[in-house]
Amino acid sequence: MTNEKQLMTLPVIPLRGMTIMPDTIIHFDLNRDKSIQALESAMMRGGLLFLVTQKDPDVDMPREEHLYHVGTIAQVKQITKLPNQTVRVLVEGKCRGILQELTEENEKYLEASVERIYEGGLTQEDEIKEEAMLRQTKELFAVFAAHYPKLDKNALQRYAKVTSLGKLLDQIAANLPMDFERKQKVLETIDTQERYELLCEHLQREIEIAKAREDITQKIKGRVEKNQKEYLLKEQLRYIKEELGEEDAFSDTDQFEESLSQLQASDEVKAKIKKEIGRFNKLSGSSSESAVERAYIETLLELPWDKASKDNESMKRAQMILEKEHYGLEQVKERILEFLAVRSLTKKGESPIICLVGPPGTGKTSIARSVARALDKKYVRICLGGVRDEAEIRGHRKTYVGAMPGRIAAGLKQAGVKNPLMLLDEIDKVSNDYKGDTFSALLEVLDGEQNVRFRDHYVEIPLDLSEVLFIATANTTQTIPRPLLDRMEIIEVSSYTENEKFHIAKEHLLKKQLERNGLDRKMISIQDSAIRNIITYYTKEAGVRELERKLGEICRKAARKIWESREREEELKVKVTASNLEEYLGKKKYSLDKANKQPQVGIVRGLAWTSVGGDTLQIEVNCMPGKGEIELTGQMGDVMKESAMIGMSYVRSIGDGFGIKPEIFKENDFHIHIPEGAVPKDGPSAGITMATALFSAITNRLVRSDLAMTGEVTLRGRVLPIGGLKEKILAAKMAGIKEVLVPVENKKDIEEIAEEIREGLTIIYVKDMKEVLRHALL
16 A cells, blocks of 8 residues: 655645544634634635644744644635634545644745645555454444444445445544644544544544443442432331331431532532431430530531622722711721732732721721621620630640530631631730630631641631731730740720820710710710810720710710700700709810920929820939939839939940039939839839930929930930830820930831811920930920
8 A cells, every 4th residue: 555745835734632534525714814814815815724733722823833734734714704703614534744844934824835735546455454454444434433322324325335445434533522733633643544443443443432431320320229219118117116116216317418519518528417417317216425416517517618609899888887876997998908909919819817906996897897897797796814724725625524616617607608707806805814825726717828728626627717807906015925925916006196086086986875875966965175174084995985984974964964954844965064064974184284384303204105105204303312322212113223223324434425423423422213102113114214314303493394315225325216105195295295316216207196186285205315415404
């Protein structure tokens, strides 16, 4: 059997994901410009073109190395133009062609030198051999067709009339369900006998696959029949149990199976629950183990495995809700809106793990509830204050009596979806005991890399917490272990300014208290001046809880007055002003610690941070005859005592430069006192204040009364940075201070403080004690 060859130049159309065989008629679509240009060129040359398959269908501008070397020379039969610059072409494969090389003369389309392959004549011996292979191929295809009833019914009749082995092999290959790479292998097999062996091997393989598939189908059919048999037996068993009075146990199983069929969960979870239902079905309804198993299955069925709520995607709506329900807290609002923007862009977005740290009453818990409303998330609050058992987080093992899932799993069960907002309240007040480390249990919960498969001891199946938006609250980070702190995004929630408290009271708290006490604005009016006086003289806190209680007290007394007037058949509208405020709240509880009117020797105003906001501290130093001893009073802590000693050492070290005789330190005692002795005080930020007070007392120089200062001092007089500046600056402003000295390294912190707070204050940055003394002393 011989093949004849002939060289010719033809336009080339690269095919993506398909191989066209000789002796077949097929249509396909063209949309690449070069391919359409090649088709037009072929039509001008008599309609012959070379169809060759790309090795990689994704290559858009193929070169010679991207193409197979064996293709099909085809005759164009019909061309149809479609919308979107697409052309549908009908071709008839004529014979094989071997790509010799692509010519570079034409840039508009691909053109190649192609070697045309003709199947030559046969000898008598070859004819007998070909006839045998022809019959064998037809028989094998008939067996194949018997396993595929959907195959073209006319194919067998059509192939029966084919007398050429090569033509039959190509036609069968073209119509077999195989990928283009296998068809290309058949196309590249030019020798007819080799092609016959290759195709027969593939047909035999497909027949074996078909037989295996039929076996599987039969087994499935048998299993379905078995399930029907089980159903009949179960119905009989139901009747028997009804007669024996055990209907409830069986109805529970039925109910569980129905719930399982409706459960949105992975196959792994469903298989586990199905196994537990099977166990429960075998248990006696009166056994204690049956009750434990029932509770366990109910818990598994109630957990939201793959059930998620659709979150709000409108940033405008989220921002409106946050602004409406909370005044201030800009950093928290900004972080939530960032999360919403990222998730809207990526369509997923990792849920952040945020920890809000700040004094009590500053709105940490309530902002979490507002965030849930803004994002349309289910809200779950888990209070961790006083939790000391690891099982509270991870759950109890089922072997214990009264075992139950941990608070995280219970929170998901309560929410009913796998993507709620979960508030971990008071995370800094978690404690430990011999039952385990609760903080360590929280490490897995709050780790974005690990909580994808959080394992609760009771549930036993891993829970996906990656879509839960965790917000934790704390008053301080000092009691939270460093590894846990590292897993959370810390946002500081600082004390409210007097102006912020006023707006919160007027826009939120007053409205809330009026509703609680059955009042409206027609029955009572509270003037702005009265609200400001409540803030200044009746509350001393970082947050607004006491302020809300005072407003509630006014509303209750007003409600009593209104009800008494109605009993007398009179109409009364209560007006609360600054002048009559004492009628409702009694005498003023607090007074402002105002700046001294006159400069004094040895008295310096310092600034301090407390858990309820900023405060001013007046440090007093007296110098008296004695033996050089130093007396410290006013409940100073160890750090503050050390600051006093450092201040004294510094003053002694610079004494020569200011004419201070060394004998003064030996012949005099020094008494350093901070008023309000019943209140404990500590911290490093009073260092420069003590050093200035000591220097003033020793040199008998006056200290400015309109000036306050804060900063830590070293032995060499360098001023170090401190924290809590917003609260300290606020306290200075309320005390009537005009000028504040702060460390130069705190300049960046001052710039972050709102202009509203800094207004009316002169901030002076100091880097050493010489600058402090120059500004403070007269």
